[in-house]
Amino acid sequence: MTDSATQFVSPLTFQALSGHPVHHELLNAEVENAMGHISLARWADILLIAPATANCIAKCSHGLADDLLSTLYLAANCPVYIVPAMNQAMWNKAVTQENIQKLQRHGVVMIGPEAGSQACGETGFGRMTEPEAIVDAIIGYSNPLLAGLKILITAGPTREALDPVRYITNRSSGKMGYALAQAAALAGAEVTLISGPVQLAVPDKVLCIQIESAAQMYEAVMANISNQAVFIGAAAVADYSPMQVQAGKIKKQGAQIAINLQKTPDILASVANLPHPPFTVGFAAETHDLEAYAKHKLAAKNLDMIAANWVGQAEGGFDSHENALQVFWQDQQKSLPMMAKTDLAQQLLALIAQRFHEKNTI
Ligand code: PMT
Secondary structure, three states, X not given: OOHHHHXXXXXXXXXXXXXXXXXXXXXXXXXXXXXXXXXXXXXXXXXXXXXXXXXXXXXXXXXXXXXXXXXXXXXXXXXXXXXXXXXXXXXXXXXXXXXXXXXXXXXXXXXXXXXXXXXXXXXXXXXXXXXXXXXHHHHHHOOOOOOOOEEEEEEOEOOEEEEOOEEEXXXXXXXXXXXXXXXXXXXXXXXXXXXXXXXXXXXXXXXXXXXXXXXXXXXXXXXXXXXXXXXXXXXXXXXXXXXXXXXXXOOOOOOOOOOOEEEOOOHHHHHHOOOOOOEEEEXXXXXXXXXXXXXXXXXXXXXXXXXXXXXOOOOOOOOOOEEEEEEEEOXXXXXXXXXXXXXXXXXHHHHHHXXXXXXXXX
């Protein structure tokens, strides 16, 4: 417990209710040896910080160690899970998001936060994930069905060059695909990530191949697809690219100019229609008729599964922390409600792993 936590519940109450010893002092030679924080850090199989305040996250991300909790974080070499809980404005503050991203770059896994009404009376993202869901998430991260599977994932946008300085792209941040890569790697899968240009750190133990255009993504996927058990197409690949890339910067001309575009190779369909395809999962990003379009893509591209999401709405989809998915396979479907993309990735992977093993035991 931190000092602030003891203002809400006394360590004695916490100990009596939980039936477990409660540690809260960094240095207390009378209670335990002065190096107790190091033994605690070595004893743990995982370190879970729940709830983690904006202050606690800031301290961890900067390596400050001025109390037992932040010192444990610094001393731990086991997997670390952080469950943020704070006011929605504090969560949305750029500096908090920078701290979160920094910790994620260092391999820390975020669980939540969730949206809803908050203790302060405001509404938004920042609610702590429910304890049962935290436990499910941690169990999910060690999903034995994923251990050892070779998984190829695409993420982020593509850039289709018009001239040396301009390109056509979209709003994908890569968060969905990177969350899938991180969750799969944590569960012990062998992950290759083929990524368009994004501002995200490559998750630990993930092999990342960086590309720019749809054509480059196609080449990279095809060069790495053999022996993959699962392929997940989470990238927002351009459907069309300029027929000609001008050698020099296009000069300002009349009131209008026309650009001729040609279809890019369909990476997802090409993988699904290989002679020996991996278990192939597509995404569908739709602004209307989500279910009909997703089901059409599932059948037309010969996919094993498709995860459909609404885009262009106030919540979820492109460049958002959270998302919701409607997943379709054969004649079945499952709704995964709005939640953090990190949690969503884990739930989608659990579904993929289950279906993959069912298909391969038939
Ligand atoms: O990156 P984020 O900001 O986190 O946002 C996540 C997301 C919204 C980008 C993601 O959840 C998502 O929906 N990804 C797919 C976006 C997309 O291109 O959807 P689509 O319906 O246009 O394409 C269908 C499928 O075909 C996708 O799996 C896509 O990767 C694939 N495709 C498309 C074109 C092409 N030439 N080759 C492909 O493989």
